[in-house]
Amino acid sequence: MTSLPPSLAVLALLGLAAPFALAFNAEDQKPTYGYRDTPYLPGGQWRVHDADRPLPPVVDPGTPDLDPPPSPPPSDAIVLFDGSSLDHWHGDGGKPAPWKVEDGAIVIVPRSGSLISNQSFGDCQIHLEFQTPSPPEGSDQGRGNSGLLIMSRYEIQILDNYNNPTYADGHAGAVYGQTPPLVNACRPPGRWQTFDIIWRAPRFKPDGSLDQPAFVTVFHNGILVQDHTQVLGPVRWRDLARYEPGDAHGDAPILLQDHGDPVRFRNIWVRPLSH
Ligand code: MG
Secondary structure: OOOOOHHHHHHHHHHOOOOOOEEEOOOOOOEEEOEOOOOEOOOOOOEOOEOOOOOOOEOOOOOOOOOOOOOOOOOOOEEEEOOOOOOOEEOHHHOEOOOEEEOOEEEOOOOOOOEEEEEEEOOEEEEEEEEOOOOOOOOHHHOOOEEEEEOOOEEEEEOOOOOOOOOHHHOOOOEOOOEOOOOEOOOOOOOOEEEEEEEEOOEEOOOOOEEEOEEEEEEEOOEEEEEEEEEOOOOOOOOOOOOOOOOOOOOEEEEEOOOOOOOEEEEEEEEEOOO
């Protein structure tokens, strides 16, 4: 069990307010997404959720006519959801798991809070499948939004970006607020999609300061979208992610985000990796 870090508790509150910004550029009447008043990311070229950052190019990952059943997990995987129950999960503050199981899938109950794994993980390989609602509702960050928060802190964005633009670092497969996916590999809403992730946890010195940042590699529907990307720190909205004194932590649970949309999940498993 773990409690949400304070910054994430604030984010969760903000998150339910659907943090997206849709405005119209007066000159060309094209909608723009994101912000122009947020801090600059390292390198100084782009801001957090930068409205002017190029969007990831769309790549069709290949979509079968019918969704195949999930592939069985490998023999050494820790299975967190096999389609049957939420026995390996709980809710915020140690409460019972607030989401439901329907037709072999976990379904978010909007505004019921997070779903948090009972088990904690450090370095690991994660497989997760998700399906955004069909027909889609909303736009920008308000369409099929959830998130995979590794170690309950570091968000790989889940969003329906099939014909739904948003700011670059908020796309599905982004390290949210930090690094856009290399490409937009979304399948249509209502179709099963996969994340395969290699996670290398941050290391902290005995005094709690950062020794080595986290790194993440992500495949979305089999397509590489994060290539050993350095993670700047726990997820933040409209603010620069950073490791702060006091952020030192050990192994921690996986957290699935409730952003108010009934996203579905299935076939979730983890393989711990040796350091
Ligand atoms: Mg999200």
